[in-house]
Amino acid sequence: MRRQIAGKAGLLRQTGWRAGVLGPALVLMAGAAQAAPCGPVRPINLEPAANAATPPAECDEGGIGWRGESGITLWRCPLRLREGASGADVEPEIMTDSLFVLRDGKVIHRQADVPSPWGAKGLMLMRVELSGDARPEILLAAHNTSGQGMGVESWTLTVFDASWFDLGSRTEVADWGTDAFIQRADGKPGCAVLITTWREMEGPGDTTSLHFVGERADVSGELSGFDTGPEGVFVSRRYDRRFARERVRDIDRSRGPQRAPARWLRREIAFALANKETPE
Numbered sequence: 001m002r003r004q005i006a007g008k009a010g011l012l013r014q015t016g017w018r019a020g021v022l023g024p025a026l027v028l029m030a031g032a033a034q035a036a037p038c039g040p041v042r043p044i045n046l047e048p049a050a051n052a053a054t055p056p057a058e059c060d061e062g063g064i065g066w067r068g069e070s071g072i073t074l075w076r077c078p079l080r081l082r083e084g085a086s087g088a089d090v091e092p093e094i095m096t097d098s099l100f101v102l103r104d105g106k107v108i109h110r111q112a113d114v115p116s117p118w119g120a121k122g123l124m125l126m127r128v129e130l131s132g133d134a135r136p137e138i139l140l141a142a143h144n145t146s147g148q149g150m151g152v153e154s155w156t157l158t159v160f161d162a163s164w165f166d167l168g169s170r171t172e173v174a175d176w177g178t179d180a181f182i183q184r185a186d187g188k189p190g191c192a193v194l195i196t197t198w199r200e201m202e203g204p205g206d207t208t209s210l211h212f213v214g215e216r217a218d219v220s221g222e223l224s225g226f227d228t229g230p231e232g233v234f235v236s237r238r239y240d241r242r243f244a245r246e247r248v249r250d251i252d253r254s255r256g257p258q259r260a261p262a263r264w265l266r267r268e269i270a271f272a273l274a275n276k277e278t279p280e
Contacts, residue, residue, distance in 0.1 A: 038181055038191035042136070044068050044125040049075075056100045056107055068125055071104040072164075076113055076123070076142075099142055099156075101164070109166055111158060114144040121256035128181060131219040132189035135162040139193070141176065143257045152198060153257040159193070159219065159226040167219060168226030174198050175212070175259040182262065182269060184218050185231060185276075192216040195228065196261045201236065210239040214265050235268035 049065030055075050056063075063077025076099050101109035116122030122143030127136040138160040145154045155176040158169040173195055180194035194214045201211045213236045217228045237243060243264070250260055262269065 038183055039128065041178065041181060041191075042127045044072075044127060044138070046074065046120065046123060046125060048120070049073060054105070056102065058098065058110075059100070064119075066120065066123065072125075073102040073105075074123065074125070074140075075100040075102065076115060101140070103164060108164055109158070109160070111142075111156065111169060113142065113156075116143040116257070117146055118143055118257045121258075124178065124258075126178070129190045130159065130193070131161075132184070137161055137167070137219055138164065141178075146257065150198075151251060153259060155257075157193065157195070161219075170195050170217060170226070172197070175261055177258040177260050177262075179260050179262040182216065183273060184220075185216050186218075186220065188220075190218065192218040193226075194234075194261055194265075198239075199236075203238075211236040212239060212243070212261070212264060214261065214269075235265050235272050237265055237268055
C-alpha cells in the first residue's frame with residue numbers, strides 16, 4: 001500500500017488529514033443488519049483507550065488507541081524513525097503508519113495504514129459468520145482515505161478466525177459499508193463479503209463508462225483464507241444520473257465514511273442470486 005492510494009478508476013487521493021479527535025463509540029449504520037440477507041453481524045464496541053494505555057513499541061507520538069472486548073486493543077499510529085533519521089530520510093513509497101491489533105498487550109497483527117480523516121468513525125470491528133462453522137469470524141474495517149471529486153471512501157478489510165488468526169486482507173475497497181454481506185457463492189451457511197470498487201468498463205460500440213463493481217469474498221477452502229471466488233465480477237451497476245443522485249442523497253445523510261453498497265446494488269444482487277447455478 002502506498003502513502004498515496006489511487007483506486008483503479010483513479011478516483012482516490014490521500015487527503016493527508018490526521019485523526020485528532022475521538023468520535024463516539026462504534027455504531028453500525030441503522031438498519032444495516034436487517035438489510036443483510038445473511039448473518040447475524042454483531043458489532044464489537046470500541047472505546048477510547050485510557051490515557052495510561054501503552055501503545056506498541058513501534059509507535060511514535062500521536063498514536064490513537066481503542067479498547068475492544070476480551071483484551072483486544074487497536075492502535076493507529078505513525079511509526080518511529082530509526083535513531084538519527086528524519087522525515088526527509090523516508091523513501092517516498094514507504095508506509096510510515098501502521099494499524100496494530102493487540103491481545104492482552106501483545107501485538108498479534110500489524111498492517112500498513114493510512115490515518116483516517118474520520119477518527120473513531122473510520123474504524124469498525126464486528127463478528128460475522130463467514131465460514132458456516134458456527135464460530136463467527138472477526139472483520140476489521142479500517143477507513144483510509146476520502147477522495148476528491150466523487151468523494152470515494154477507501155477501506156482496508158481484514159478477516160480473522162475466531163481465535164484471531166489472520167485469514168487475509170483486501171485493500172482499496174471503495175465505498176464500503178456494514179450492509180455488504182451477501183450469500184456465499186457455494187450456497188453453504190455463512191456470508192460472503194461484498195468487495196466493491198469503481199471501474200471503467202466497456203459497453204456497446206466500443207464505449208466505456210464508470211461502474212460500481214462488486215465481487216464476493218468468503219472464507220473457504222482446505223486452507224482457510226479470505227478469498228475472492230472464481231466468478232470474478234459478481235455484480236456491477238453503471239454510474240448514471242439516477243445512481244449519482246441516489247449516492248449523493250446517501251452521502252448527505254451519512255454521519256461517517258460508511259456507505260450502503262448492497263443497497264446501491266440491490267437489484268443487481270437479487271438478479272444474480274436468482275439466476276445463479278445450483279451448487280453441486
